Amino acid sequence: MTTTRNTESQMLFAEFTGNASAYLFLSIKNFLLFCLSCGFYYPWARISILQYFYNNCKAGPYQIRFHGKAKSVLLNIFYLMLTIFFAIGSVLYIVKSILPSRIYTEAFLSGVLLPIFYIAGLWLMNYLYFATKAYRFNNLTVNNMPMVFDLQISLEAGKFFRYSLISMFTLGLFYPVMQNRRMKTLYSHLKIQEERFQYDGVDSEYLKLWIFGIFFTVCTLGIYVFWLRQELFNYKINHLKLENRRFRCEVQGSKYFKLCVTNALLIIFSACILYPFTRVRTARHFVNGIQFDNSESINDIALPLSNQELFHKGYEFPFSIGI
Numbered sequence: 001m002t003t004t005r006n007t008e009s010q011m012l013f014a015e016f017t018g019n020a021s022a023y024l025f026l027s028i029k030n031f032l033l034f035c036l037s038c039g040f041y042y043p044w045a046r047i048s049i050l051q052y053f054y055n056n057c058k059a060g061p062y063q064i065r066f067h068g069k070a071k072s073v074l075l076n077i078f079y080l081m082l083t084i085f086f087a088i089g090s091v092l093y094i095v096k097s098i099l100p101s102r103i104y105t106e107a108f109l110s111g112v113l114l115p116i117f118y119i120a121g122l123w124l125m126n127y128l129y130f131a132t133k134a135y136r137f138n139n140l141t142v143n144n145m146p147m148v149f150d151l152q153i154s155l156e157a158g159k160f161f162r163y164s165l166i167s168m169f170t171l172g173l174f175y176p177v178m179q180n181r182r183m184k185t186l187y188s189h190l191k192i193q194e195e196r197f198q199y200d201g202v203d204s205e206y207l208k209l210w211i212f213g214i215f216f217t218v219c220t221l222g223i224y225v226f227w228l229r230q231e232l233f234n235y236k237i238n239h240l241k242l243e244n245r246r247f248r249c250e251v252q253g254s255k256y257f258k259l260c261v262t263n264a265l266l267i268i269f270s271a272c273i274l275y276p277f278t279r280v281r282t283a284r285h286f287v288n289g290i291q292f293d294n295s296e297s298i299n300d301i302a303l304p305l306s307n308q309e310l311f312h313k314g315y316e317f318p319f320s321i322g323i
Helices: 002-009 020-036 042-055 070-098 106-138 153-169 175-188 203-219 225-238 253-269 275-288
Strands: 011-016 057-059 062-066 140-142 145-149 190-192 195-199 240-242 245-249 290-293
Touching (some): 011 275, 042 057, 042 070, 106 140, 106 145, 106 175, 175 203, 225 245, 253 275, 275 290
Antiparallel strands (some): 011 057, 057 062, 062 140, 145 190, 195 240
16 A cells, blocks of 8 residues: 555646636737738747647646747748749659650649659658657757657658558558557657657557447447547557656546537537637646656756757757648
């Protein structure tokens, strides 16, 4: 009994401290500036939302901060769009120059080039996924200790591009396995100074969760999807650890179901005015259900960097889109 009480006392509960009215004001401000700037304000709006949600997350003495800058997001979006347009234009120009006009027809474009662009787009989606995670992780700190994401994005994008093709050919059966491996890849390359995250989820277990979840979702005409999402979230958190310290989450799916029903009623009867309130309530539901083993303090192992060291480590790189 003593051991159990000691273990429980060493668990820290995560907490989301965001205020719904503050997020409502932020959403209104972002919407007005987005409209007045004809969409140009989007990077600043996105960064302010990320800062709101991350900066209001804490676990005991550990406070999370997001330091992303809208300018870098705007430049990376510009570079990405320029690269895409250049690549598409180059392919079309080369094909049109080499092939005779009788072959270069709409049928050729739809039968040959469109599949090529689709495959390239699939690779780009995987690249952007990891680039987005890299941007977020590399701009997060925990008590001024920077998170470092040391993944080689191009290599992993190619590997998960192959996984995406396998998922297509297996009619989505491989998709849960791909998701589980993606989690393992993400967290095996994430660390807080010398403390590295680990994810030990098993492909077969995660696939079984998906199969049973989809079966019961179909049998219940979609109602069980709320329990499925909560179980998947719990599974990911329960198989995550920082060195030897485990995370834990045991929130019931019924609680998430009640939350979603209430949120839907708030959105409908308020004509979407209370949508920001529902987002804050959802964030509080997921964050507040997480526990963290603090048997050995992070601060005892890793000394925090100074702010000057933190912001001059050069984490930015091309296409690290913060979306």
